[in-house]
Amino acid sequence: MHAAAANDTLLKDALEEIQSDVDRGFDGFLPVPDDQRARLVEAMRYAAIGGGKRLRPLLVSATAKLFQVPRATALRAGIAVEAIHVYSLIHDDLPCMDDDALRHGKPTLHKAFDEATAVLAGDSLHALAFEILSSPNMTGDPFTRAELVAALAKASGHEGMAGGQIMDMVAEEESEDFDLPTITRLQQLKTGALLGASVELGAILGRVAPEGRTHLHGYARDIGLAFQIADDLLDIEGDEELAGKALRKDADAGKATFLSLLGPERAREQARMLVDQAIAHLSSYGDEADLLRAIARYIVERDR
Amino acid sequence: MHAAAANDTLLKDALEEIQSDVDRGFDGFLPVPDDQRARLVEAMRYAAIGGGKRLRPLLVSATAKLFQVPRATALRAGIAVEAIHVYSLIHDDLPCMDDDALRHGKPTLHKAFDEATAVLAGDSLHALAFEILSSPNMTGDPFTRAELVAALAKASGHEGMAGGQIMDMVAEEESEDFDLPTITRLQQLKTGALLGASVELGAILGRVAPEGRTHLHGYARDIGLAFQIADDLLDIEGDEELAGKALRKDADAGKATFLSLLGPERAREQARMLVDQAIAHLSSYGDEADLLRAIARYIVERDR
Numbered sequence: 001m002h003a004a005a006a007n008d009t010l011l012k013d014a015l016e017e018i019q020s021d022v023d024r025g026f027d028g029f030l031p032v033p034d035d036q037r038a039r040l041v042e043a044m045r046y047a048a049i050g051g052g053k054r055l056r057p058l059l060v061s062a063t064a065k066l067f068q069v070p071r072a073t074a075l076r077a078g079i080a081v082e083a084i085h086v087y088s089l090i091h092d093d094l095p096c097m098d099d100d101a102l103r104h105g106k107p108t109l110h111k112a113f114d115e116a117t118a119v120l121a122g123d124s125l126h127a128l129a130f131e132i133l134s135s136p137n138m139t140g141d142p143f144t145r146a147e148l149v150a151a152l153a154k155a156s157g158h159e160g161m162a163g164g165q166i167m168d169m170v171a172e173e174e175s176e177d178f179d180l181p182t183i184t185r186l187q188q189l190k191t192g193a194l195l196g197a198s199v200e201l202g203a204i205l206g207r208v209a210p211e212g213r214t215h216l217h218g219y220a221r222d223i224g225l226a227f228q229i230a231d232d233l234l235d236i237e238g239d240e241e242l243a244g245k246a247l248r249k250d251a252d253a254g255k256a257t258f259l260s261l262l263g264p265e266r267a268r269e270q271a272r273m274l275v276d277q278a279i280a281h282l283s284s285y286g287d288e289a290d291l292l293r294a295i296a297r298y299i300v301e302r303d304r
Numbered sequence: 305m306h307a308a309a310a311n312d313t314l315l316k317d318a319l320e321e322i323q324s325d326v327d328r329g330f331d332g333f334l335p336v337p338d339d340q341r342a343r344l345v346e347a348m349r350y351a352a353i354g355g356g357k358r359l360r361p362l363l364v365s366a367t368a369k370l371f372q373v374p375r376a377t378a379l380r381a382g383i384a385v386e387a388i389h390v391y392s393l394i395h396d397d398l399p400c401m402d403d404d405a406l407r408h409g410k411p412t413l414h415k416a417f418d419e420a421t422a423v424l425a426g427d428s429l430h431a432l433a434f435e436i437l438s439s440p441n442m443t444g445d446p447f448t449r450a451e452l453v454a455a456l457a458k459a460s461g462h463e464g465m466a467g468g469q470i471m472d473m474v475a476e477e478e479s480e481d482f483d484l485p486t487i488t489r490l491q492q493l494k495t496g497a498l499l500g501a502s503v504e505l506g507a508i509l510g511r512v513a514p515e516g517r518t519h520l521h522g523y524a525r526d527i528g529l530a531f532q533i534a535d536d537l538l539d540i541e542g543d544e545e546l547a548g549k550a551l552r553k554d555a556d557a558g559k560a561t562f563l564s565l566l567g568p569e570r571a572r573e574q575a576r577m578l579v580d581q582a583i584a585h586l587s588s589y590g591d592e593a594d595l596l597r598a599i600a601r602y603i604v605e606r607d608r
Contacts, residue, residue: 030462036486037493040462040470091427096398096419115400116473119423120466123395126427127461130434134453142447149438149453157431158334158344162424166344169420182340189341 011294018058018078023049025079029128043113043121044128048086051104051244053302055227055295056081056198062291063202063216076138077148077201083129084156085194090122092165098249105244126156139205147204155197164190171256178256184225187258191231192224215281222278223296229271230300232259242304271300315598322362322382327353329383333432347417347425348432352390355408355548357606359531359599360385360502366595367506367520380442381452381505387433388460389498394426396469402553409548430460443509451508459501468494475560482560488529491562495535496528519585526582527600533575534604536563546608575604 026048032041057078064074093100093108094115100108110118132138133148154160167186171178178186199220203213232250236259240247250257259267278296282289330352336345361382368378397404397412398419404412414422436442437452458464471490475482482490503524507517536554540563544551554561563571582600586593 036471036474124462124466131457142450145450146446153435158428162428163341167340170340
């Protein structure tokens, strides 16, 4: 088989496997209680199970694999990152935020349940992430557990994802102040921080010392930006049905994005360059990094 | 000085000290960045600094003191619990939840800023709590850090505080299904879990093994219920100006509470009995537990 085709198969199999494993994982973490809390847990399950590319758990697991971390361990950490991602989508979709009615091809959580339940389900998935990472079931080594929590909390809070989200809100109001360096910074926080944390968690599980993570950080930074440019392009050129959500909202809102600043041609070129650069960061690894390389290519070639 | 008067002074001094320490702590954790994230951090500061009895940090610190934990260490853990408490108030006050306009005598966060910023500021304080607890600055012992995170995540998520909040929402819709055992369970989760976690964090910092925490758990459970009964009474009999928030909302909504089920006389009696019981759980401790005893009394005697 041709190398590129082999890597396509590698990625396709890995995506299918992680998608079913993450669904099964959430199912296990979220048994529905037989009392009035059922509504909350059903809402958490509605948002967390099914749908989603599961790119973040895949990144945790593909990175952890470089260091022979057991798959079940990497999967738990991946589910914690995904819980943060899912909570952020629930809150993002709220009427006071992006006011979205559709996510993964089904009604958003506040449409399927109600707004209050959506706020609480998001908050509960947020707490679940840290419950998973800090549990002795995660790994026997408490130092690793504390390091996992620290990395994910920093990546998701005001210095990470939430910080990027507020910049994104400000960008909608004051788009003239958002030049390319500012948009880059915004996206490094808004989507890059959590993608970066996924790679970081894999490295922490692999007990790679911070100074040994430089190339992996470079890889994560580059795919994070490439991911966002690809998202901007899909927002303009993508298929709403395939995306399972409303598109073309950024352009309609006149928001400054990579695309509005660079135009589609240069944006596409920039994304491809970032992918090459991301793969170059992996040059010290052999075949064992092929999945990470395939993920980098997938990030700009995906259709949703 | 009379013993009761001495304990009043002990409590008054401890409250004043913790209030100024918690304010200073949040101030240190939340420097305002010089970019578009400023709005988010200003919102977090608006909600977190000033106002609030700081009962949870006081419980952490009073419990930790039983085991000679350095005050600065207990204070950090207390600020983490308070960050969770503050985030839950921000989200509770949102229009889709309790729709409150006043908190601690000033406009609620979504009134002073906007709803989207309030959602994000709540989320960011939520992450901050786990960032504080997992940081090597918290304590040099990673096992303790992981245990602190696990206790707080469980207490705040769907099996704790958030679970109690959804029950509370259901109680408003289906009050006929809420008998005394169900209301007790609801309140043990909604306010009890986080008060319990405050005591638990103090014990974890004191490296008390789980089997040695039984009396402290009993103390926390009893003051948690007493706190809620006192809150119900204040909701009916309290002064809105002193409370700094809207009162009498539960009765207006026809919600099942301890008060609606027991009536004011029996509710007051039950609260006093719980305080006696809480104090009895501390009988194996000497003077060093006087502050915990004074907190138990304060919980039912406070006027806000």
